[in-house]
Amino acid sequence: xxxxxxxxxxxxxxxxxxxxxxxxxxxxxxxxxxxxxxxxxxxxxxxxxxxxxxxxxxxxxxxxxxxxxxxxxxxxxxxxxxxxxxxxxxxxxxxxxxxxxxxxxxxxxxxxxxxxxxxxxxxxxxxxxxxxxxxxxxxxxxxxxxxxxxxxxxxxxxxxxxxxxxxxxxxxxxxxxxxxxxxxxxxxxxxxxxxxxxxxxxxxxxxxxxxxxxxxxxxxxxxxxxxxxxxxxxxxxxxxxxxxxxxxxxxxxxxxxxxxxxxxxxxxxxxxxxxxxxxxxxxxxxxxxxxxxxxxxxxxxxxxxxxxxxxxxxxxxxxxxxxxxxxxxxxxxxxxxxxxxxxxxxxxxxxxxxxxxxxxxxxxxxxxxxxxxxxxxxxxxxxxxxxxxxxxxxxxxxxx
Numbered sequence: 001x002x003x004x005x006x007x008x009x010x011x012x013x014x015x016x017x018x019x020x021x022x023x024x025x026x027x028x029x030x031x032x033x034x035x036x037x038x039x040x041x042x043x044x045x046x047x048x049x050x051x052x053x054x055x056x057x058x059x060x061x062x063x064x065x066x067x068x069x070x071x072x073x074x075x076x077x078x079x080x081x082x083x084x085x086x087x088x089x090x091x092x093x094x095x096x097x098x099x100x101x102x103x104x105x106x107x108x109x110x111x112x113x114x115x116x117x118x119x120x121x122x123x124x125x126x127x128x129x130x131x132x133x134x135x136x137x138x139x140x141x142x143x144x145x146x147x148x149x150x151x152x153x154x155x156x157x158x159x160x161x162x163x164x165x166x167x168x169x170x171x172x173x174x175x176x177x178x179x180x181x182x183x184x185x186x187x188x189x190x191x192x193x194x195x196x197x198x199x200x201x202x203x204x205x206x207x208x209x210x211x212x213x214x215x216x217x218x219x220x221x222x223x224x225x226x227x228x229x230x231x232x233x234x235x236x237x238x239x240x241x242x243x244x245x246x247x248x249x250x251x252x253x254x255x256x257x258x259x260x261x262x263x264x265x266x267x268x269x270x271x272x273x274x275x276x277x278x279x280x281x282x283x284x285x286x287x288x289x290x291x292x293x294x295x296x297x298x299x300x301x302x303x304x305x306x307x308x309x310x311x312x313x314x315x316x317x318x319x320x321x322x323x324x325x326x327x328x329x330x331x332x333x334x335x336x337x338x339x340x341x342x343x344x345x346x347x348x349x350x351x352x353x354x355x356x357x358x359x360x361x362x363x364x365x366x367x368x369x370x371x372x373x374x375x376x377x378x379x380x381x382x383x384x385x386x387x388x389x390x391x392x393x394x395x396x397x398x399x400x
Contacts, residue, residue, distance in 0.1 A: 012023045018077070022081075023080075025049060026081065029046055037087075038360060041199075042158050042159055043087065054067065056091070056123065056124060057100070058074055058077065060115045065116050069160060071132050071236070071307050071310060074096055078092065078093040079247040080247065083250050086371070087201045089244050091126075091155060093238070094155050095124055098164045100236050100340040101164050102115075102219065103115075105219035105233070106219040110219070114162070118162075122143055125152075125161070126159075126161065127163075128154040128164065129151075135150045136150065138176045142353060146179075147165065149207075150207050151165070151205060151208070154202075157206050160174060162181060163182050163206070163282035164179055165208070167329075175224060177219045177223070178213050179217055180211070185211070185212070186212070187211055191204060196370060197367040197370030199370065224310070228316045231396040235328050238328045241300055241371065241376045243303075243335075245337065245372065246287075246335045248367055249295065249339035252346050256288075256342075256346035256349050258349055260275050263275070264351045284349045288345075292342075295334050295339075298327075298330055298331040306324055317364050329380050329394065339372075344371075346364070
Protein backbone atom coordinates (compact mmCIF):
# COMPACT_ATOMS: atom_id res chain seq x y z
CA UNK A 1 0.00 0.00 0.00
CA UNK A 2 2.99 2.35 -0.01
CA UNK A 3 2.04 3.54 -3.49
CA UNK A 4 -1.45 4.45 -2.34
CA UNK A 5 -0.19 6.29 0.71
CA UNK A 6 2.08 8.45 -1.44
CA UNK A 7 -0.69 9.68 -3.70
CA UNK A 8 -1.45 13.29 -2.85
CA UNK A 9 -3.31 14.54 -5.87
CA UNK A 10 -4.97 13.46 -9.10
CA UNK A 11 -1.84 13.83 -11.25
CA UNK A 12 0.10 11.46 -9.00
CA UNK A 13 -2.81 9.00 -8.84
CA UNK A 14 -2.84 8.71 -12.62
CA UNK A 15 0.61 7.08 -12.42
CA UNK A 16 -1.31 4.00 -11.26
CA UNK A 17 -4.37 2.69 -13.03
CA UNK A 18 -7.76 2.79 -11.33
CA UNK A 19 -7.63 -1.00 -11.33
CA UNK A 20 -4.24 -1.03 -9.55
CA UNK A 21 -5.38 1.46 -6.95
CA UNK A 22 -8.63 -0.42 -6.32
CA UNK A 23 -6.86 -3.75 -5.88
CA UNK A 24 -4.33 -2.22 -3.49
CA UNK A 25 -7.10 -0.70 -1.39
CA UNK A 26 -9.09 -3.95 -1.37
CA UNK A 27 -6.03 -5.84 -0.16
CA UNK A 28 -5.51 -3.32 2.63
CA UNK A 29 -9.16 -3.26 3.71
CA UNK A 30 -9.31 -7.06 3.85
CA UNK A 31 -6.55 -7.21 6.47
CA UNK A 32 -8.68 -5.60 9.17
CA UNK A 33 -12.28 -6.06 7.96
CA UNK A 34 -13.16 -8.70 10.57
CA UNK A 35 -11.73 -6.75 13.50
CA UNK A 36 -13.32 -3.50 12.37
CA UNK A 37 -16.71 -5.16 11.95
CA UNK A 38 -16.54 -6.15 15.60
CA UNK A 39 -15.28 -2.74 16.76
CA UNK A 40 -17.69 -0.58 14.76
CA UNK A 41 -17.05 3.14 14.73
CA UNK A 42 -15.40 5.27 12.07
CA UNK A 43 -12.90 3.62 9.68
CA UNK A 44 -10.73 6.75 9.77
CA UNK A 45 -7.52 5.12 8.50
CA UNK A 46 -9.36 3.47 5.62
CA UNK A 47 -11.17 6.67 4.66
CA UNK A 48 -7.83 8.47 4.60
CA UNK A 49 -6.39 5.79 2.32
CA UNK A 50 -9.23 6.50 -0.08
CA UNK A 51 -8.51 10.23 0.20
CA UNK A 52 -4.85 9.74 -0.66
CA UNK A 53 -5.70 7.35 -3.52
CA UNK A 54 -7.41 10.01 -5.61
CA UNK A 55 -10.54 7.90 -6.02
CA UNK A 56 -12.76 10.53 -4.41
CA UNK A 57 -12.44 12.30 -7.78
CA UNK A 58 -13.29 9.17 -9.76
CA UNK A 59 -16.68 10.37 -11.05
CA UNK A 60 -15.61 14.02 -11.49
CA UNK A 61 -15.04 15.00 -15.15
CA UNK A 62 -11.46 15.58 -16.21
CA UNK A 63 -12.08 19.25 -17.05
CA UNK A 64 -13.04 19.76 -13.39
CA UNK A 65 -9.82 18.07 -12.23
CA UNK A 66 -11.20 14.55 -11.77
CA UNK A 67 -10.48 11.14 -13.24
CA UNK A 68 -13.48 11.24 -15.58
CA UNK A 69 -14.68 7.67 -15.02
CA UNK A 70 -18.11 6.63 -16.21
CA UNK A 71 -20.64 5.15 -13.82
CA UNK A 72 -19.91 1.59 -14.91
CA UNK A 73 -16.32 2.06 -13.73
CA UNK A 74 -17.43 3.66 -10.46
CA UNK A 75 -19.80 0.75 -9.80
CA UNK A 76 -17.01 -1.76 -10.41
CA UNK A 77 -14.90 -0.12 -7.70
CA UNK A 78 -17.90 -0.06 -5.34
CA UNK A 79 -18.56 -3.76 -5.97
CA UNK A 80 -14.93 -4.74 -5.36
CA UNK A 81 -14.82 -2.76 -2.12
CA UNK A 82 -18.07 -4.43 -1.01
CA UNK A 83 -16.57 -7.89 -1.47
CA UNK A 84 -14.29 -7.29 1.52
CA UNK A 85 -15.85 -4.32 3.34
CA UNK A 86 -19.37 -3.21 2.50
CA UNK A 87 -19.21 -0.31 4.97
CA UNK A 88 -16.31 1.24 3.06
CA UNK A 89 -18.13 0.54 -0.19
CA UNK A 90 -21.21 2.29 1.19
CA UNK A 91 -19.54 5.54 2.26
CA UNK A 92 -17.39 5.65 -0.89
CA UNK A 93 -20.40 5.10 -3.15
CA UNK A 94 -22.53 7.62 -1.28
CA UNK A 95 -19.74 10.18 -1.65
CA UNK A 96 -20.16 9.88 -5.42
CA UNK A 97 -23.96 9.91 -5.05
CA UNK A 98 -23.67 13.24 -3.24
CA UNK A 99 -21.51 14.63 -6.05
CA UNK A 100 -24.10 13.43 -8.55
CA UNK A 101 -26.81 15.13 -6.48
CA UNK A 102 -24.97 18.43 -6.78
CA UNK A 103 -24.55 17.94 -10.52
CA UNK A 104 -28.23 17.04 -11.06
CA UNK A 105 -29.85 19.60 -8.77
CA UNK A 106 -27.59 22.67 -9.04
CA UNK A 107 -26.33 25.28 -11.50
CA UNK A 108 -22.91 24.92 -13.15
CA UNK A 109 -21.56 27.91 -11.19
CA UNK A 110 -22.34 25.89 -8.03
CA UNK A 111 -21.27 22.36 -8.90
CA UNK A 112 -18.17 23.19 -10.93
CA UNK A 113 -16.27 24.88 -8.03
CA UNK A 114 -17.36 22.13 -5.63
CA UNK A 115 -16.08 19.49 -8.06
CA UNK A 116 -12.77 21.30 -8.49
CA UNK A 117 -12.27 21.67 -4.73
CA UNK A 118 -13.18 18.02 -4.14
CA UNK A 119 -10.62 16.83 -6.70
CA UNK A 120 -7.86 19.14 -5.52
CA UNK A 121 -8.39 18.84 -1.76
CA UNK A 122 -9.67 15.23 -1.54
CA UNK A 123 -12.94 16.21 0.06
CA UNK A 124 -15.19 13.43 1.35
CA UNK A 125 -18.94 14.13 0.97
CA UNK A 126 -21.43 12.74 3.47
CA UNK A 127 -25.19 12.29 3.48
CA UNK A 128 -27.71 14.12 5.65
CA UNK A 129 -30.51 14.14 3.11
CA UNK A 130 -33.13 11.51 4.11
CA UNK A 131 -36.38 13.23 3.05
CA UNK A 132 -38.42 10.71 5.06
CA UNK A 133 -37.07 12.28 8.25
CA UNK A 134 -39.00 15.57 8.40
CA UNK A 135 -37.59 16.89 11.66
CA UNK A 136 -35.25 19.46 10.08
CA UNK A 137 -37.02 22.75 9.28
CA UNK A 138 -35.86 25.58 7.01
CA UNK A 139 -36.83 29.12 7.96
CA UNK A 140 -36.04 32.15 5.79
CA UNK A 141 -34.28 34.96 7.62
CA UNK A 142 -33.73 37.95 5.34
CA UNK A 143 -31.56 36.85 2.40
CA UNK A 144 -30.49 33.59 4.01
CA UNK A 145 -32.03 30.52 5.62
CA UNK A 146 -31.82 28.85 8.99
CA UNK A 147 -31.86 25.05 9.35
CA UNK A 148 -32.80 23.52 12.69
CA UNK A 149 -33.65 19.95 13.61
CA UNK A 150 -32.25 16.45 13.34
CA UNK A 151 -31.59 13.89 10.62
CA UNK A 152 -31.22 10.13 10.90
CA UNK A 153 -29.42 7.58 8.68
CA UNK A 154 -26.69 10.06 7.77
CA UNK A 155 -24.20 7.68 6.18
CA UNK A 156 -20.64 8.96 5.97
CA UNK A 157 -21.39 12.28 7.65
CA UNK A 158 -18.69 11.75 10.27
CA UNK A 159 -15.20 12.56 8.94
CA UNK A 160 -16.59 14.35 5.90
CA UNK A 161 -15.79 17.78 4.54
CA UNK A 162 -19.16 18.42 2.89
CA UNK A 163 -22.76 17.33 3.45
CA UNK A 164 -25.87 17.17 1.29
CA UNK A 165 -28.68 18.23 3.63
CA UNK A 166 -32.44 18.45 3.29
CA UNK A 167 -35.03 20.36 5.27
CA UNK A 168 -38.69 21.23 4.90
CA UNK A 169 -39.68 24.87 4.46
CA UNK A 170 -41.51 26.08 7.54
CA UNK A 171 -44.30 27.79 5.64
CA UNK A 172 -44.76 25.74 2.47
CA UNK A 173 -43.43 22.32 3.58
CA UNK A 174 -41.52 22.14 0.31
CA UNK A 175 -38.29 20.14 0.31
CA UNK A 176 -35.14 22.25 0.45
CA UNK A 177 -31.78 20.64 -0.45
CA UNK A 178 -28.41 22.27 0.28
CA UNK A 179 -24.68 21.54 0.15
CA UNK A 180 -22.97 22.61 3.38
CA UNK A 181 -19.50 22.31 4.91
CA UNK A 182 -19.68 19.69 7.67
CA UNK A 183 -17.79 22.03 9.98
CA UNK A 184 -20.25 24.91 9.69
CA UNK A 185 -21.35 26.37 13.01
CA UNK A 186 -24.44 24.61 14.38
CA UNK A 187 -23.84 21.23 12.70
CA UNK A 188 -23.13 18.36 15.10
CA UNK A 189 -22.50 14.84 13.77
CA UNK A 190 -23.44 12.29 16.41
CA UNK A 191 -21.71 8.94 16.90
CA UNK A 192 -24.91 7.02 17.61
CA UNK A 193 -24.83 4.28 14.95
CA UNK A 194 -24.75 0.81 16.56
CA UNK A 195 -26.57 -1.66 14.33
CA UNK A 196 -25.97 -5.33 13.62
CA UNK A 197 -24.64 -4.62 10.12
CA UNK A 198 -22.88 -1.93 8.10
CA UNK A 199 -21.20 -1.14 11.37
CA UNK A 200 -18.68 1.37 10.01
CA UNK A 201 -20.91 3.53 7.84
CA UNK A 202 -21.56 6.05 10.65
CA UNK A 203 -25.18 6.10 9.55
CA UNK A 204 -26.33 7.79 12.73
CA UNK A 205 -27.72 11.26 13.32
CA UNK A 206 -26.84 14.87 12.60
CA UNK A 207 -28.16 17.80 14.61
CA UNK A 208 -28.73 21.23 13.06
CA UNK A 209 -29.02 24.11 15.49
CA UNK A 210 -29.76 27.44 13.80
CA UNK A 211 -27.39 26.66 10.93
CA UNK A 212 -27.00 29.57 8.54
CA UNK A 213 -27.58 28.50 4.94
CA UNK A 214 -26.85 30.97 2.16
CA UNK A 215 -28.90 31.13 -1.03
CA UNK A 216 -25.79 29.95 -2.90
CA UNK A 217 -25.83 26.75 -0.81
CA UNK A 218 -29.33 25.78 -1.95
CA UNK A 219 -29.66 23.28 -4.80
CA UNK A 220 -32.78 24.67 -6.44
CA UNK A 221 -31.96 25.09 -10.13
CA UNK A 222 -33.21 22.74 -11.52
CA UNK A 223 -33.70 21.16 -8.09
CA UNK A 224 -34.93 17.68 -7.15
CA UNK A 225 -37.14 15.62 -9.46
CA UNK A 226 -37.76 18.56 -11.79
CA UNK A 227 -36.59 17.02 -15.08
CA UNK A 228 -36.05 13.45 -16.33
CA UNK A 229 -32.30 14.08 -15.97
CA UNK A 230 -32.59 15.26 -12.34
CA UNK A 231 -34.77 12.19 -11.72
CA UNK A 232 -31.72 10.01 -12.40
CA UNK A 233 -30.55 10.70 -8.85
CA UNK A 234 -32.74 8.06 -7.15
CA UNK A 235 -31.88 5.57 -9.90
CA UNK A 236 -28.18 6.08 -9.21
CA UNK A 237 -28.86 5.40 -5.53
CA UNK A 238 -30.63 2.16 -6.48
CA UNK A 239 -27.78 1.16 -8.80
CA UNK A 240 -25.28 1.78 -6.01
CA UNK A 241 -27.22 -0.43 -3.62
CA UNK A 242 -27.47 -3.15 -6.24
CA UNK A 243 -23.71 -3.21 -6.67
CA UNK A 244 -23.13 -3.22 -2.91
CA UNK A 245 -25.51 -6.16 -2.52
CA UNK A 246 -23.84 -8.05 -5.36
CA UNK A 247 -20.41 -7.30 -3.92
CA UNK A 248 -21.46 -8.64 -0.52
CA UNK A 249 -22.76 -11.82 -2.17
CA UNK A 250 -19.50 -12.24 -4.09
CA UNK A 251 -17.51 -11.70 -0.89
CA UNK A 252 -19.58 -14.31 0.95
CA UNK A 253 -19.02 -16.75 -1.93
CA UNK A 254 -15.26 -16.12 -1.85
CA UNK A 255 -15.06 -16.64 1.92
CA UNK A 256 -17.17 -19.79 1.76
CA UNK A 257 -15.04 -21.21 -1.05
CA UNK A 258 -11.82 -20.52 0.85
CA UNK A 259 -13.21 -22.16 3.98
CA UNK A 260 -14.51 -25.21 2.11
CA UNK A 261 -11.18 -25.78 0.40
CA UNK A 262 -8.95 -25.09 3.40
CA UNK A 263 -10.78 -25.56 6.69
CA UNK A 264 -13.99 -27.55 6.35
CA UNK A 265 -14.25 -31.23 7.27
CA UNK A 266 -16.22 -33.83 5.27
CA UNK A 267 -19.57 -35.00 6.60
CA UNK A 268 -19.06 -38.48 8.04
CA UNK A 269 -21.74 -40.01 5.80
CA UNK A 270 -20.48 -38.47 2.57
CA UNK A 271 -17.90 -41.15 1.88
CA UNK A 272 -15.51 -38.44 0.71
CA UNK A 273 -12.08 -37.59 2.01
CA UNK A 274 -12.49 -33.91 1.20
CA UNK A 275 -15.60 -31.68 1.41
CA UNK A 276 -14.80 -30.37 -2.07
CA UNK A 277 -15.69 -33.80 -3.47
CA UNK A 278 -19.07 -34.03 -1.72
CA UNK A 279 -21.74 -33.99 -4.48
CA UNK A 280 -24.16 -32.02 -2.32
CA UNK A 281 -21.58 -29.33 -1.61
CA UNK A 282 -20.73 -29.18 -5.31
CA UNK A 283 -24.42 -28.75 -6.10
CA UNK A 284 -24.63 -25.77 -3.74
CA UNK A 285 -21.63 -24.12 -5.38
CA UNK A 286 -23.11 -24.71 -8.81
CA UNK A 287 -26.28 -22.92 -7.75
CA UNK A 288 -24.30 -20.09 -6.15
CA UNK A 289 -22.27 -19.55 -9.30
CA UNK A 290 -25.23 -19.58 -11.67
CA UNK A 291 -27.06 -17.11 -9.42
CA UNK A 292 -24.09 -14.76 -9.20
CA UNK A 293 -23.60 -14.84 -12.94
CA UNK A 294 -27.22 -13.86 -13.56
CA UNK A 295 -26.96 -11.00 -11.06
CA UNK A 296 -23.72 -9.78 -12.63
CA UNK A 297 -25.22 -9.71 -16.11
CA UNK A 298 -28.34 -7.80 -15.04
CA UNK A 299 -26.33 -5.37 -12.91
CA UNK A 300 -23.84 -4.63 -15.68
CA UNK A 301 -26.67 -4.07 -18.16
CA UNK A 302 -28.29 -1.62 -15.73
CA UNK A 303 -25.02 0.29 -15.30
CA UNK A 304 -24.50 0.53 -19.04
CA UNK A 305 -28.05 1.78 -19.57
CA UNK A 306 -27.58 4.32 -16.78
CA UNK A 307 -24.43 5.67 -18.46
CA UNK A 308 -26.32 6.04 -21.71
CA UNK A 309 -29.08 7.98 -19.95
CA UNK A 310 -26.56 10.14 -18.06
CA UNK A 311 -24.81 11.12 -21.29
CA UNK A 312 -28.07 12.54 -22.69
CA UNK A 313 -28.35 15.03 -19.82
CA UNK A 314 -31.22 17.48 -20.42
CA UNK A 315 -32.17 15.68 -23.64
CA UNK A 316 -33.23 12.61 -21.64
CA UNK A 317 -36.93 11.79 -22.00
CA UNK A 318 -39.31 10.42 -19.40
CA UNK A 319 -39.62 7.15 -21.31
CA UNK A 320 -35.84 6.73 -21.50
CA UNK A 321 -35.60 7.37 -17.78
CA UNK A 322 -38.35 4.81 -17.22
CA UNK A 323 -36.48 2.16 -19.21
CA UNK A 324 -33.41 2.63 -16.99
CA UNK A 325 -35.59 2.38 -13.89
CA UNK A 326 -36.91 -1.01 -15.03
CA UNK A 327 -33.41 -2.35 -15.68
CA UNK A 328 -32.11 -1.19 -12.30
CA UNK A 329 -35.16 -2.49 -10.44
CA UNK A 330 -34.79 -5.89 -12.09
CA UNK A 331 -31.11 -6.10 -11.15
CA UNK A 332 -31.74 -4.98 -7.58
CA UNK A 333 -34.44 -7.59 -6.98
CA UNK A 334 -32.16 -10.37 -8.18
CA UNK A 335 -29.09 -9.10 -6.32
CA UNK A 336 -31.08 -8.83 -3.10
CA UNK A 337 -32.54 -12.31 -3.27
CA UNK A 338 -29.34 -13.98 -4.38
CA UNK A 339 -27.32 -12.11 -1.79
CA UNK A 340 -29.59 -13.08 1.10
CA UNK A 341 -29.56 -16.68 -0.13
CA UNK A 342 -25.78 -17.01 -0.42
CA UNK A 343 -24.95 -15.15 2.79
CA UNK A 344 -27.19 -17.62 4.67
CA UNK A 345 -26.51 -20.85 2.79
CA UNK A 346 -22.74 -20.32 2.78
CA UNK A 347 -22.70 -22.11 6.15
CA UNK A 348 -24.18 -25.22 4.54
CA UNK A 349 -21.00 -25.60 2.48
CA UNK A 350 -18.63 -24.50 5.23
CA UNK A 351 -20.00 -26.48 8.17
CA UNK A 352 -20.65 -25.81 11.83
CA UNK A 353 -17.05 -24.83 12.60
CA UNK A 354 -17.47 -21.82 10.30
CA UNK A 355 -19.86 -20.28 12.84
CA UNK A 356 -16.97 -19.55 15.22
CA UNK A 357 -17.56 -15.98 16.40
CA UNK A 358 -13.99 -14.92 15.71
CA UNK A 359 -14.43 -15.50 11.98
CA UNK A 360 -17.49 -13.24 11.84
CA UNK A 361 -18.57 -14.82 8.58
CA UNK A 362 -22.09 -13.83 9.56
CA UNK A 363 -21.13 -10.22 8.83
CA UNK A 364 -22.03 -10.73 5.16
CA UNK A 365 -25.62 -11.60 6.06
CA UNK A 366 -25.80 -8.91 8.75
CA UNK A 367 -24.56 -6.24 6.36
CA UNK A 368 -26.93 -7.22 3.59
CA UNK A 369 -29.92 -7.71 5.86
CA UNK A 370 -29.38 -4.32 7.51
CA UNK A 371 -29.09 -2.57 4.17
CA UNK A 372 -32.00 -4.21 2.35
CA UNK A 373 -34.54 -3.40 5.06
CA UNK A 374 -34.27 0.32 4.29
CA UNK A 375 -35.98 -0.21 0.92
CA UNK A 376 -38.48 -3.11 1.16
CA UNK A 377 -38.15 -5.51 -1.74
CA UNK A 378 -41.92 -6.04 -1.97
CA UNK A 379 -42.41 -2.50 -3.23
CA UNK A 380 -39.72 -2.89 -5.90
CA UNK A 381 -41.39 -6.10 -7.08
CA UNK A 382 -44.75 -4.28 -7.22
CA UNK A 383 -43.17 -1.56 -9.39
CA UNK A 384 -41.77 -4.17 -11.73
CA UNK A 385 -45.14 -5.94 -11.83
CA UNK A 386 -46.86 -2.71 -12.88
CA UNK A 387 -44.44 -2.50 -15.77
CA UNK A 388 -44.69 -6.17 -16.72
CA UNK A 389 -48.50 -6.21 -16.72
CA UNK A 390 -49.58 -2.65 -17.50
CA UNK A 391 -46.43 -1.12 -19.08
CA UNK A 392 -46.38 1.60 -16.42
CA UNK A 393 -42.98 3.06 -15.56
CA UNK A 394 -42.19 3.66 -11.88
CA UNK A 395 -43.15 7.14 -10.70
CA UNK A 396 -39.98 9.08 -9.87
CA UNK A 397 -39.46 9.66 -6.16
CA UNK A 398 -36.37 10.18 -4.04
CA UNK A 399 -36.12 6.39 -3.71
CA UNK A 400 -36.96 4.93 -7.15
